[in-house]
Amino acid sequence: MRGIAVGLALAAVSACAVRTDQIARDPGVVRMALNGWVGYEASAEVLAYILREEMGYDVQLVRTDEQPSWQALDQGVLDVIVENWGHEDLMDLYGPEGNGTVVDGGPNGNVGGIGWYVPGYVVDEYPEIAAVDGLKEHTDLFRTAETGDRGEFLGGAPGFVTQDQGMVNAFDLDLEIVFAGSEASQITEVRRRYAEEEPVLFYFYDPQWLQEELELVRVDFPAWEPGCDEDLEWVPCDYPVYDMNKIFRTGFVEADEPSYQFLDNWTWTNEQQNEVARMIAEEGLDPTEAAEIWVDGNRDVWEPWLPEGRADR
Structure with a gap:
């Protein structure tokens, strides 16, 4: 049954x-x-x-x-x-x-991994954007009508594990988090922008089947260390690896x-x-x-x- x-x-x-x-x-x-x-x-x-x-x-x-x-x-x-x-x-x-x-x-x-991703074509044009210092210089690439003068960070579902706002705060990134609402909605939006070769910066993870379909590059942040994510309003590190x-x-x-x-x-x-x-x-x-x-x-x-x-x- x-x-x-x-x-x-x-x-x-x-x-x-x-x-x-x-x-x-x-x-x-x-x-x-x-x-x-x-x-x-x-x-x-x-x-x-x-x-x-x-x-x-x-x-x-x-x-x-x-x-x-x-x-x-x-x-x-x-x-x-x-x-x-x-x-x-x-x-x-x-x-x-x-x-x-x-x-x-x-x-x-x-083995799970959460991180910030951009399409490979964005990194081809702006190689420095694959690290947080370079990302900070180019947040304007991700501006949308919804976020105005700030770049958009496309989140997933609001209930997912996240420390993104703390990372925005700690690294002084001119970004606004916009939640897609669900995994399916986020994938639909990422694939739409990918097809148009539009810039997009977004929360994503492994294991995830879409990682095998699209060329995605994870943005490099300082490695996670125990305690660095204790205050979710100030997270100066990447996500941990999840076994x-x-x-x-x-x-x-x-x-x-x-x-x-x-x-x-x-x-x-x-x-x-x-x-x-x-x-x-x-x-x-x-x-x-x-x-x-x-x-x-x-x-x-x-x-x-x-x-x-x-x-x-």
Whole structure:
């Protein structure tokens, strides 16, 4: 059965709240967060397909933003986040040193990188723009009708991990951040400007299938060091590298069912995620169909994720 996608309206809870992750649940159902970018969707859909078709589980894919996903784990209404980008503050709140309702599930195999990007044709004309000092001299290239005398920095979705305003402040860049609203909207706008060879400066990341289609250059900032991003209003450094991980509801781990064992075993690469994400976002395939194609063609990759003796539930 197709996974159910539903929205959540979740209230924040106190770090001292009583553990609620032991709410009675059907052990035949796995409830997975579905965050708002296609790479995450690719991972979730592949995992959901295998859980359903190979292990006999019902899977609920719950569409929600990053922070509410953690709140849903805490409240006992979700079981897993499959791609976490940092969020040490939320781990402090809900993890073993907080109220104990979530557990770090270890790496998912993806290595994440967030940064500022410009098209290669901009760097061809202004080579110095690939470093922050050169960018500072040429922010006027990115002026738009919306930003007036300031250059535009095209952000992604407002809920994504970001330190961009702190970087604008710390490096004294004459830029105004304009949020595209969603990953899909941002990609559409970047591709439009790229086709016209217009200047564009924007927030982007890996893994992301569009990186393989367009020639993009990441702007060089001073390397991230521990603590340099502590004050998000003043960030004199680049983003860190994210070794992305899974986050489990504590009760889901303690039950130690085959569904948990499978998700615990799962890791895959940026390239594998991009393969599925491209089918969904670029080729327009239904996410379940894209997952099925990948699963059918990569049995040697995913069979080791199955718990021993659990190829069919």
